[in-house]
Amino acid sequence: MPNPPFAMLASTAEVLARPDADERLLTGYERERLGRFRRDTDRDDYLAAHLLVRYCAAAHLGTDPAAIAFGQRCPGCGSGVHGRPYLTDRPGTHLSLSHTNGVIAAAAAPVPVGVDVEHLGPRHDDPTALRHVLTPAEAALVRGHADPTAAFLRLWVRKEALIKLGRTTLDSLAELDLSHLPIDPPAAHRDGDLHYLEIATATAVFTAAATVPVQLLEL
Ligand SMILES: [Zn+2]
Numbered sequence: 001m002p003n004p005p006f007a008m009l010a011s012t013a014e015v016l017a018r019p020d021a022d023e024r025l026l027t028g029y030e031r032e033r034l035g036r037f038r039r040d041t042d043r044d045d046y047l048a049a050h051l052l053v054r055y056c057a058a059a060h061l062g063t064d065p066a067a068i069a070f071g072q073r074c075p076g077c078g079s080g081v082h083g084r085p086y087l088t089d090r091p092g093t094h095l096s097l098s099h100t101n102g103v104i105a106a107a108a109a110p111v112p113v114g115v116d117v118e119h120l121g122p123r124h125d126d127p128t129a130l131r132h133v134l135t136p137a138e139a140a141l142v143r144g145h146a147d148p149t150a151a152f153l154r155l156w157v158r159k160e161a162l163i164k165l166g167r168t169t170l171d172s173l174a175e176l177d178l179s180h181l182p183i184d185p186p187a188a189h190r191d192g193d194l195h196y197l198e199i200a201t202a203t204a205v206f207t208a209a210a211t212v213p214v215q216l217l218e219l
Contacts, residue, residue: 002060002061002062002110003059003060003061003062004060004213004214004215005060005107005108005109005110005111005113005210005212005213005214005215006056006059006060006107006108006109006214006215006216006217007056007105007106007107007113007115007197007206007208007214007215007216007217008052008055008056008059008104008105008106008107008216008217008218008219009103009104009105009117009199009201009204009206009216010048010052010103010104010219011102011103011104012041012044012045012048012049012099012102012103012104013102014219015048015049015051015052015055015104015219016044016047016048016051018051018055018219020065021047021048021051023047025051025054025065025066025068026047026050026051026070027070027071029080029081030046030050030070033046033081034046034047041101041102045099045101045102045104046099048099048104049097049098049099049104049106050070050097051065052097052104052105052106052219053070053085053095053097053106053108054068054070055106055219056095056106056107056108056217057070057087057093057095057106057108059108059217060093060108060109061090061093061108068087069087069088069089069090070085070086070087070088070095071085071086071087071088072084072085072086073086084164085097092110093108093109093110094108094109094110094111094112094113095107095108095113096113096114096115096161096164096208097115098115098116098117098160098164099117100117100118100119100204101119103117103119103203103204104117105117105206105208107208107210107214109210109212109214110212111210111211111212112165112166112210112211113164113165113208113209113210113214114160114161114162114163114164114165114167114207114208114209114210115161115164115206115207115208115209116157116158116160116161116164116206116207117157117204117205117206117207118153118156118157118160118204118205119203119204120149120150120153120200120202120203120204120205121149129152130142130152131174132173132174133152133155133156133159133173133174134152134155134173134174135174135175135176135177135179137177137179138155138177138178138179140179141155141179141183142155142183145183150200150205151183153205154183154184154198154200154205154207155178155183157198157205157206157207158178158181158196158198158207158209159173159176159178160207161207161208161209162176162209165194165209165210167194167209178191181196184200185198187199187216188213193211194209194210194211195209195210195211195212195213195214196208196209197209197213197214197215197216199216
């Protein structure tokens with residue numbers, strides 16, 4: 001029996017503090033990319049993200065991170081050095097990866113899975129953004145919430161996770177209405193065929209979505 005689907009959420013510093021946080025786990029194109037970052041923080045975020053997705057896949061598969069054959073494929077341009085993560089030797093295992101300014105989320109599951117994480121910040125609730133991303137019912141929920149920025153981020157992260165699942169696109173976010181879901185949900189909840197795992201920390205908001213329940217795994 002494989003282990004359950006897992007998601008992991010951690011800061012770049014936490015990932016890089018692991019004793020096995022070794023950039024030699026990365027493959028050729030990733031190490032080449034590491035060498036081209038101009039800012040150390042960007043380099044560290046990339047390294048931590050590409051390590052965390054391996055830890056997550058290894059935990060799900062019950063194997064060693066060094067045994068993870070990680071690859072990427074861009075659905076937009078076909079590139080093999082960025083875009084959607086996958087395992088080159090296990091087409092039946094699905095991965096998802098998200099990182100933003102020092103916070104990383106990853107997931108591994110036997111079905112398609114989407115994760116997104118964003119920093120809690122003051123930048124996301126201007127009226128233009130609301131109109132492009134939210135339905136009128138969702139925008140009303142956000143405006144009526146005690147913390148509109150956090151409420152907007154909840155919906156944004158949820159929709160980003162659904163983009164990664166192929167359930168919507170960036171251009172049609174404003175037509176996908178999720179106003180029936182709570183803005184402040186329990187960590188695990190369900191909507192139709194989708195199971196959500198949603199967490200808000202003091203600094204970030206996180207969603208994982210899949211057609212099976214996904215468990216949060218501590219680093
Ligand atoms: Zn591309």
